[in-house]
Amino acid sequence: MAAAMELAGGKNRNARLPPEVNRSLYVRNLPFNITNDEMYDIFGKYGAIRQIRLGCNKDTRGTAYVVYEDIYDAKNAVDHLSGFNVANRYLIVLYYNPARMGKKQDTAKKAAEVARLQEQYGVDGKSDKL
Numbered sequence: 001m002a003a004a005m006e007l008a009g010g011k012n013r014n015a016r017l018p019p020e021v022n023r024s025l026y027v028r029n030l031p032f033n034i035t036n037d038e039m040y041d042i043f044g045k046y047g048a049i050r051q052i053r054l055g056c057n058k059d060t061r062g063t064a065y066v067v068y069e070d071i072y073d074a075k076n077a078v079d080h081l082s083g084f085n086v087a088n089r090y091l092i093v094l095y096y097n098p099a100r101m102g103k104k105q106d107t108a109k110k111a112a113e114v115a116r117l118q119e120q121y122g123v124d125g126k127s128d129k130l
Helices: 002-007 036-046 071-081 098-105 107-121
Strands: 024-028 049-054 064-068 092-095
Touching: 024 071, 036 049, 036 064, 036 071, 064 071, 071 092
Parallel strands: none
Antiparallel strands: 024 064, 024 092, 049 064
């Protein structure tokens, strides 16, 4: 019965998904000049989209967040669009993971901690001799 449903284009809603799967996707390596309409054309093929947010700052250009209405549509988009070529750039499509994204913001705090430890122990961090 499930095979017939798959052939008919239905989704197997009883399938168990990995814990990292969610409705929000993080997309990297986008062309800088991509528009919202082009994003909706590319990602809309895989299901109803709730929201797309394109990065517009110097730090966030070439990235976007895509939020689907349904988790299965998001999984389908990741499966089909990871490595997809857009304007000679291969997309990197990942599930949004707030814990992993927050780690990037802690780099300034870690750099300050390293500088404090270097001063405390008299290490300059430039010489490689022990």
